Amino acid sequence: MNSLDIGKKLDIVLKKDKSVFDFVSQLSNENELIFFGGAIRDLYMSSEIVVPRDFDIVLNSSIDIDEVESYFYRSGYAYRKNRFDGFKVEIGKTEVDLWYLDNTWAFKNNKVELSVENLTSTVYLNLDGIAYNYNGGRLYNTVFEKAEKNKEIDIVLQENPQEKLNLLRALVFKEKYNYSLSENLIKRYLHFYEKDSKLAEELNNLQIDHYGQAKMLKNNIDDELQTMCL
Known part of the structure; x- marks a missing residue:
């Protein structure tokens, strides 16, 4: 699947809810929007067009964060701060997580060189390494394609x-997609399992907190x- 296909599918999804489409359109007038992670992965992997329950959008913009927040306030959107020093709207x-490109953890902590192209190299899991530049119509999926080709979940940035x-x-993901786990990933489970006999219980609690x-x-x-x- 190429950039044009993803762009068409994303537009179809966004237009299913006029308020979401209007939000994205207005925001993209003054900001470069990078759709990141799960929503784009699902559009890429699924033959059907399913509306995601949430979107992760990275802003590549010089506009001050206070101006963005002012836009949310004036437009009557319910929002709160998120863990990326951005907003959950x-x-x-539909829930949208927004944050600035340079506030991505790996960029902010100098683990990866800052650029739109390197955004997919900031993830822990290769299945998250996919992004779409909404303004430029460009798909970044080199990291993700390797996972799909090998049917293997691996670590990108530990x-x-x-x-x-x-x-x-x-x-x-292993259960959902029937992919294998890489040796590097298995070593991380071993690392934590040797330290914590209740790791299964901890991971179970994490899924409730994360997914609800x-x-x-x-x-x-x-x-x-x-x-x-x-």
């Missing part, structure tokens, strides 16, 4: 403030860990 039933959450997400529900049965998490670590 509620538009009807240094991450939410490593255990990403280890939980890797198990969810259980994506995997706790017994399945425990079985996966025991298969890898015992």
Whole structure:
């Protein structure tokens, strides 16, 4: 699938809810918008067009954050600050996480050289390494394509403030897509399992906090860990 295909599918999705489409259109008039991660991955992998429940959008912009917040306030959007020093905006039933490119953790902490092209190299899991430049109509998917080609979930950038959450997400993806886990990834499970006998319980609690529900049965998490670590 190429940039044009993703752009067309994204436009179809956005236009299913006029308020979401208007929000994105208005924001893109003065900011470069990079759609990042799960929503673009799902559009890429699915033959059907399913409306995501949320979007991650990275702003590549020189406009001050106070001006962006003022726009939300004037437009009557419900919003709050998120963990990226950006905003979580509620538009009807859709939630949008927005943050500035240079506030991406790996850029902010000088782990990866700052650029739009390098955004997909800031992720922990290769399945998250996909982004679409809404203004420029360009798809960045080199990292993701490797995962899809090999049917293997691997680590892109190990240094991450939410490593255990990403280890939980890797198990969810393994079950969802029937992909294997790389040797590097298995070593990280071993690292934490040797330190914490209650790792399965911790990962189960993380999924409830992150997803608001259980994506995997706790017994399945425990079985996966025991298969890898015992």
